Amino acid sequence: MNVNGFTRTCGLIGNPVEHTLSPVIHNTLAQKLGVNLTYVPFHVETGKLSHAVSGADALNLLGVNVTVPYKSDVIPFLADIDPLAKQIGAVNTLVRCESGFKGYNTDMPGLYRAMRADGVIIEGENVVILGAGGVARAVAMLLTEKKAAGIWLMNRTKEKAEKIAAEVNAYAGKEIARGIALDAFAELPDGKLLAIQATNVGMYPNNGDVLIEDNEFYKKIHTGYDLIFNPADTVFMQKARENGARAYNGLKMLLYQGIIAFELWTAQTVTDELAEEIYRMMECTINE
Numbered sequence: 001m002n003v004n005g006f007t008r009t010c011g012l013i014g015n016p017v018e019h020t021l022s023p024v025i026h027n028t029l030a031q032k033l034g035v036n037l038t039y040v041p042f043h044v045e046t047g048k049l050s051h052a053v054s055g056a057d058a059l060n061l062l063g064v065n066v067t068v069p070y071k072s073d074v075i076p077f078l079a080d081i082d083p084l085a086k087q088i089g090a091v092n093t094l095v096r097c098e099s100g101f102k103g104y105n106t107d108m109p110g111l112y113r114a115m116r117a118d119g120v121i122i123e124g125e126n127v128v129i130l131g132a133g134g135v136a137r138a139v140a141m142l143l144t145e146k147k148a149a150g151i152w153l154m155n156r157t158k159e160k161a162e163k164i165a166a167e168v169n170a171y172a173g174k175e176i177a178r179g180i181a182l183d184a185f186a187e188l189p190d191g192k193l194l195a196i197q198a199t200n201v202g203m204y205p206n207n208g209d210v211l212i213e214d215n216e217f218y219k220k221i222h223t224g225y226d227l228i229f230n231p232a233d234t235v236f237m238q239k240a241r242e243n244g245a246r247a248y249n250g251l252k253m254l255l256y257q258g259i260i261a262f263e264l265w266t267a268q269t270v271t272d273e274l275a276e277e278i279y280r281m282m283e284c285t286i287n288e
């Protein structure tokens, strides 16, 4: 990388940011596409988010990613917000606009592009989401946008699943979502479902954990899509496969949310071949 007076800077703000894979994505894209850009993580302490956003503006940063715990907290500091990000209530990408930064959510378009790359279809499907946190809510909105037939949110705290289901139904203008308890398999519809695992159960270093142990659940799904990417093969994915389902992890979602952010910042288009090359680099980085 040849940093000079014309080099533009992008970065990630969050806490912690030390284990992020985003620099691999963006610095490789910049290098491969010949864009004079560098990407660095910025650890932002609690209480300093507004300073971080105005500092990024003052320093003329080209773009910023936002990660945990600031994806919702950053919204009041934006000059503008994309309608999808507003609906989801979370922003992970800031793009320069005339009076500051406009916020986007590339996590959900990223998940959609990842699923398409993996040959997983949403349209017309019955889908069960495991979890009712921020990501599960965003996934439910994506499924609604992409015309899933029905959505079942299963969560340890059933009330949170019911609350999201009510919000989704209000957004859809019809009853397509329901919140149910973790053991309420009988309330799932007949036929095989697409299952999206959106909790942090089973994430490194708790690799041996799984949200649902019972094989009866896994017999009801044709695909298990885990949003966790470390470990690469979660117990959820193993149990899905053991019961005849296909299984995928969340690394492609991470890749595509980054690619979409890069495309927003630079107006470049990333080919499937380049995406594949970066995906392999990310796999190697995780395994190091």
Ligand code: NAP
Pocket: 107, 130, 131, 132, 133, 134, 135, 136, 155, 156, 157, 160, 198, 199, 200, 201, 203, 211, 227, 228, 229, 250, 251, 253, 254, 255, 257
């Ligand atoms: P969150 O808001 O903290 O929600 C966590 C969810 O996990 C809640 O539904 C919670 O249930 C459930 N949960 C946590 N510990 C549990 C336990 N021991 N037993 C049962 N349920 C438990 O988290 P989030 O922001 O939605 O993120 C969820 C996951 O998405 C992350 O961990 C990450 O793996 C994944 N993710 C992936 C990507 C990607 O690019 N691939 C991007 C973002 C996030 P309760 O409601 O009952 O507490």
